[in-house]
Structures are given as C-alpha cells and as structure tokens.
Amino acid sequence: MGSHRRLAPTSGFNQGAGAALCVLSAAAAALGGVPANAAPHEDTRAEVDRLYTEAEKATEAYNKADESAGRLRRQVGDAQDRIARQQERINTMRDKLGSLAGAQYRSGGIDPALALLFSDNPADYLDKASVLDRITAHDAGELQDLQSAMRDLAQERAEAVGKLAELEKSRKAVAIHKKAVERKLAKARRLLNSLPYAERAAYARASRAGGIPDLGSALPSSARAAAAIAAARSALGRPYVWGANGPSGFDCSGLMQWAYGRAGMQLPRTSEEQRYAGRQVPLSEARPGDLVTYHSDASHVAMYMGNGQVIHAPYPGAPVRYDPVDMMPVSSVTRV
CATH class of the missing domain: 3.90.1720.10 (endopeptidase domain like (from Nostoc punctiforme))
Incomplete structure (x- = not known):
C-alpha cells in the first residue's frame, strides 16, 4: 500500500464486481511520523500494509460467506418445518382413508345384486348403496389428494437435501476465509513486532490519530x-x-x-x-x-x-x- 497522500477521486464509477473488502485507509499515515533514518524498514511497513489489506479482503469474503450460510440455515429450517407439517397432513389423510376403506369392506362385502335379492328391506339397502357410492367417490378424491401431498413432500425433501449440501459448502467457505484472515493478521503482527520500538510507536500513534474535524x-x-x-x-x-x-x-x-x-x-x-x-x-x-x-x-x-x-x-x-x-x-x- 502506498503512502497516504491525497489522491484525486476517480472520474465515474467502476461497476465491476469483486470481493468486497475494507482497505487500510490510514495505515501508511504512520510513515509521516517515522524518522528519516528509518528508510531500511520501508519494505517491512509496506508489507504490513499489504497484509492488512489482504486480510480485509478475506474479511469481506468471510462476511459474504457467513451471510450466505445464515440465509441457508434459515431456508433449511423453514423446509424442515414444511416437511413436518406435510408429513402430519399425510398421516391424517392415511388414517381417514383407512377408516373409509374399512367401512366399505364391512358394508359391501357381497355382490350388490344378491344383497338386493335377499334383503328384508330393499329400499333400505338401496339407501345404503347410494351412501356407499358417495363414500367411494369421496374416497377417490381423498386418495388423489394423498398422492399429490406425497409428491409435494418428496419434492420438499429433495430441495431440503440440496439446501443442506449448499449449507455444508458455505460452512467450509466460511472456515477457509476465517483461516486466511487469521493467517495474514498473524503475519502482519510478527512483522510489526520486528520493527524498532520507535517505528512501532509511530505506527501505533498513526493508528490512534484522528480528532473531531x-x-x-x-x-x-x-x-x-x-x-x-x-x-x-x-x-x-x-x-x-x-x-x-x-x-x-x-x-x-x-x-x-x-x-x-x-x-x-x-x-x-x-x-x-x-x-x-x-x-x-x-x-x-x-x-x-x-x-x-x-x-x-x-x-x-x-x-x-x-x-x-x-x-x-x-x-x-x-x-x-x-x-x-x-x-x-x-x-x-x-x-x-
């Protein structure tokens, strides 16, 4: 990173997307407070500035990955809630269909023509048969609803599996960026500690500088x-x-x-x-x-x-x- 001289703003705005980062806005200001005979350590200070800049690039990449992981965690949680509700609905529909099927079997276990022939009350039988027909039609509709619900559940589960895989990749990205930040900051600290005391003090003073303008x-x-x-x-x-x-x-x-x-x-x-x-x-x-x-x-x-x-x-x-x-x-x- 160069010295902290006043640079003319760029004319127009560059729209290119890059990894967003925070750069050391005033790190090189320390150079103004360093004695003139400190020139041999210019390269060390420049390397510290460069490492801080790269650490900030990794920090913004970490922020982006962490935000993505958080969003995916919420999506996975929502998907799991939907799956649980859908499974409960399917279980209720299955229970209902089981009851209807049992009622039909118990009431309609012989041929309808024979049942009518031997019935003590043909009119009563015909009433029951009419009800059973309606139940059968309702049962068919319930069965279609159940099949549709099961298809929806399978799709929800597949999407949840995909989100979980994305989440795992995002977690790994967060860990990678975190390690990059820590590694660069640790190296920068080691380099700073290698500077003579007077230069370290000047760097620290520059870092703390800044009143209310x-x-x-x-x-x-x-x-x-x-x-x-x-x-x-x-x-x-x-x-x-x-x-x-x-x-x-x-x-x-x-x-x-x-x-x-x-x-x-x-x-x-x-x-x-x-x-x-x-x-x-x-x-x-x-x-x-x-x-x-x-x-x-x-x-x-x-x-x-x-x-x-x-x-x-x-x-x-x-x-x-x-x-x-x-x-x-x-x-x-x-x-x-």
Whole structure:
C-alpha cells in the first residue's frame, strides 16, 4: 500500500464486481511520523500494509460467506418445518382413508345384486348403496389428494437435501476465509513486532490519530441519513474487529450496516453490495450520510460526514475515526 497522500477521486464509477473488502485507509499515515533514518524498514511497513489489506479482503469474503450460510440455515429450517407439517397432513389423510376403506369392506362385502335379492328391506339397502357410492367417490378424491401431498413432500425433501449440501459448502467457505484472515493478521503482527520500538510507536500513534474535524454546515440528505450519522458518531473510538458489525466493534462494512440499522434501514453486509444500496451521485455532490466506496472493486467503505471528511473503521489496530474523503481513490458515492 502506498503512502497516504491525497489522491484525486476517480472520474465515474467502476461497476465491476469483486470481493468486497475494507482497505487500510490510514495505515501508511504512520510513515509521516517515522524518522528519516528509518528508510531500511520501508519494505517491512509496506508489507504490513499489504497484509492488512489482504486480510480485509478475506474479511469481506468471510462476511459474504457467513451471510450466505445464515440465509441457508434459515431456508433449511423453514423446509424442515414444511416437511413436518406435510408429513402430519399425510398421516391424517392415511388414517381417514383407512377408516373409509374399512367401512366399505364391512358394508359391501357381497355382490350388490344378491344383497338386493335377499334383503328384508330393499329400499333400505338401496339407501345404503347410494351412501356407499358417495363414500367411494369421496374416497377417490381423498386418495388423489394423498398422492399429490406425497409428491409435494418428496419434492420438499429433495430441495431440503440440496439446501443442506449448499449449507455444508458455505460452512467450509466460511472456515477457509476465517483461516486466511487469521493467517495474514498473524503475519502482519510478527512483522510489526520486528520493527524498532520507535517505528512501532509511530505506527501505533498513526493508528490512534484522528480528532473531531470541522465538518462544515452541509445537511444530511434525509432524516434517515441524519440518524445514521448520529449512530456512526457514537461509535467513534470503538475498535476494529474483523467480521463484526457492532455494537462493541466493527469492520468497515459492519459499521455502515450497524449505523443505518440504527436508523431503521437494513443495508447489505458487504461493501461491494453496499455500493449499490441506493442512488449513486458524484463526489462533488456528496452529502452527510452518503456511503463512499474506494477502488474499483469497492475495497473500502466509509460514511461521508461533510467538509471533505468521512467516518470509518480503518483496519485492525485502528479505532473508528474521521479521515479525509480523498484518503484513497474514490470509486462511488451512494445516497441511501
């Protein structure tokens, strides 16, 4: 990752879909606080930044896989409930058909012509026969209903089996992404620990930096945006936690989802999806509460706060804070 210089926003918005990720918005700011004689360790710091960036890619991939697994778990649960209800219905229909079949056998066990011939009361026999005919017709309809219900049950079971297979694959994907995050973060920590104390301290100071800037007088685009801004401000100083969406810790997309959730709107989980959660506007027209994504693959997401400032969850070790909107190339601005 390069230095934290102000880069001009990209003109136009790249619509390519990529794995949504949070990028270290201010990690390289530490370089400004490092003594000039620290040049031999530039490569180490650059590698730490790169690992944090890759860890955030894996974090957003983890978020996406975890969301998919959750959705599949709910679908499997719903399917199992439907199967149980359908099975109960089939059992009831079978019991009813069994009773009807028994009644017909007991009442109609001889040839109808002989039964009429030997009957003491032919009129009574004919009445009974008429009832049995109606029962038989009703029985046929019940049997068709039972057959249809059993076909539906078989289809439900087949679909449930498919969902369970998808769920298992999704669980494995979650585990893979989780391991990737942990591996990259562990390597980044080892590299940081290899730096001289003064450089580690400078990096830590840069990670904690960020007071409350002048946000100007621009108004939010809506009452909902105003509520989301208030929620995001209340999260200032809370730690970055990968895969978290509050309230005690956040990753970048988790902070946006939590803030707008407090405003009564459910945003998608990943920054890639959040890019398309509303109407895109030019950066020059950004208003407080708008979502700002960075790089062509929606590599990071923040909330515009006014006067060229955003609030965001930067990267591991850096708490929720303000930073300039042009800290990285802007990909899109979305008005939710």
